[in-house]
Amino acid sequence: GAGVSQSPSNKVTEKGKDVELRCDPISGHTALYWYRQSLGQGLEFLIYFQGNSAPDKSGLPSDRFSAERTGGSVSTLTIQRTQQEDSAVYLCASSFNSGGAGTQYFGPGTRLLVL
Amino acid sequence: AQKVTQAQTEISVVEKEDVTLDCVYETRDTTYYLFWYKQPPSGELVFLIRRNSFDEQNEISGRYSWNFQKSTSSFNFTITASQVVDSAVYFCALSGGVSGGYQKVTFGTGTKLQVIP
Numbered sequence: 761g762a763g764v765s766q767s768p769s770n771k772v773t774e775k776g777k778d779v780e781l782r783c784d785p786i787s788g789h790t791a792l793y794w795y796r797q798s799l800g801q802g803l804e805f806l807i808y809f810q811g812n813s814a815p816d817k818s819g820l821p822s823d824r825f826s827a828e829r830t831g832g833s834v835s836t837l838t839i840q841r842t843q844q845e846d847s848a849v850y851l852c853a854s855s856f857n858s859g860g861a862g863t864q865y866f867g868p869g870t871r872l873l874v875l
Numbered sequence: 876a877q878k879v880t881q882a883q884t885e886i887s888v889v890e891k892e893d894v895t896l897d898c899v900y901e902t903r904d905t906t907y908y909l910f911w912y913k914q915p916p917s918g919e920l921v922f923l924i925r926r927n928s929f930d931e932q933n934e935i936s937g938r939y940s941w942n943f944q945k946s947t948s949s950f951n952f953t954i955t956a957s958q959v960v961d962s963a964v965y966f967c968a969l970s971g972g973v974s975g976g977y978q979k980v981t982f983g984t985g986t987k988l989q990v991i992p
Contacts, residue, residue: 801984802985
């Protein structure tokens with residue numbers, strides 16, 4: 761079946777504007793994750809959803825960042841009042857939880873550039 | 876707290892050479908999972924392998940092999956007879972069962988492998 765999809769693939773915005781990033785997980789995957797990857801860096805965990813609830817929001821860098829998931833499927837990551845340091849690739853992953861650590865499958869990412 | 880260390884930032888090898896990517900992890904969990912992912916220049920992370928802490932058998936998949944040693948908290952990845960298509964950033968990752976929660980995966984900082992033709 762289809763893999764994880766993300767949109768838009770690229771986003772250029774001006775400082776201070778709000779942006780919404782979308783993630784469509786693999787059908788049937790109950791868990792969904794957002795990560796941020798700055799240029800040449802590793803992955804920074806942002807938030808994890810199990811179904812529609814987010815038991816772990818510990819990685820959100822500030823209150824300008826929020827995320828929601830509806831219907832146990834699509835998730836939206838919103839960044840308000842964007843700053844230049846928000847420029848990064850935002851990666852979404854999904855997994856099917858089977859009692860152990862479900863393998864996460866990643867989408868292609870959204871490249872965000874804040875001018 | 877969980878931690879994954881990939882001490883090699885960048886490695887360059889000539890095509891057909893063997894190369895080993897090191898991964899050392901720290902966790903207080905007795906049950907945990909280890910992963911390797913490949914991130915080619917296109918950017919999309921590709922899952923390579925998952926190994927649970929109870930299974931220390933080494934694994935081979937084609938030119939890829941993994942050596943899991945609990946005694947040294949290492950999960951190293953070897954590519955035999957490297958090819959240009961192996962050029963990518965490789966991430967090692969850890970998911971714990973108690974302190975980290977199964978679902979939170981801690982990634983290493985990655986090793987950039989360049990295979991020169």
